[in-house]
Amino acid sequence: MPPEPLTPEDILRATEDVLRRYGPAKATVVDVARALGVSHGTxxxxFRTKAELREAVTRRWLDRATGELAAIATxxxxxxGRLERWLRALFAAKRRKAVEDPELFATYQVxxxxxRExxxxxxxxxxGQLTAIIEAGRASGEFAAGPPDAPAAARAVFRATASFHKPSHAAEWSAPDVQESFEAVSALVIRGLRA
Known part of the structure; x- marks a missing residue:
């Protein structure tokens, strides 16, 4: 029986393992091919270039949280309530990645x-997901009408909660009072949007 054909997903999984093992500075396409038991040409x-492969791995990592968040937003x-669940899910996803797989998290920061694109x-x-939640809240009268418009308000919410999802703040996510801080910021943001 012939072996299963190699899929892009197989390559991305192997690349993630190689990045975890060697880090972004030392991991090569040859290492990925070796882990898969194929030639680097395969x-x-x-993926035409190493940069294309690294972009695909980055995109895959970032997209893992977006499905759950999109379901909450829509x-x-x-x-x-949706905004609170969305913010909580984003924070939980980022914190889980940083705590459960710190080597890979550090790699993805690089x-x-x-x-950047x-x-x-x-x-x-x-x-965009935050904008949809804010627009729905404004349409129902739950959130105050602008200014600012919904996209500007969404950007403000994203920036106001950055310390709970921006990777450069990961060291703070294990602080004993981080959950309490998150709850306070989340409540303050939602209160500021209410009608």
Missing amino acids: VYRH GEGPAA LAQEQ TVSRHIAELV
Whole structure:
């Protein structure tokens, strides 16, 4: 029976393992190919360059949280509750990655610096989800009408909560009072949006 064909997902999983083992400075496409038991040319058939492979891995890592967040943003229920669940889910996802796999988290911080365009698209998607929640809250009368408009308010919410999702703050996420701080900031932000 012939072996299963190699998929881009297989390559991305192997790349993640190689990055975890060697770090972004030393990991090579040859290392990924070796981990898969194929030639590096086989990897290049799916990803034309090392940079393209690193971008795909970064995008995959960032997208893992967005599905859950998108479901919350477009879900049912009061906007304030959805916003609170969305902020909580984002913080939990980022903190889980930093705590459960610190080597890979550190690697992705390096990759994110390289992949600024990918990170910018990811942030735009997250701000778009926040915008949808705020617009729904304004439409229902739960949140006050602007100014600022919903996209500007969403960007403000994202920035106001940055210490709970921006990777450069990861060292603070294990502080004993971090959950209490998160609850206080989240409540303050939601109170500021209410009608």
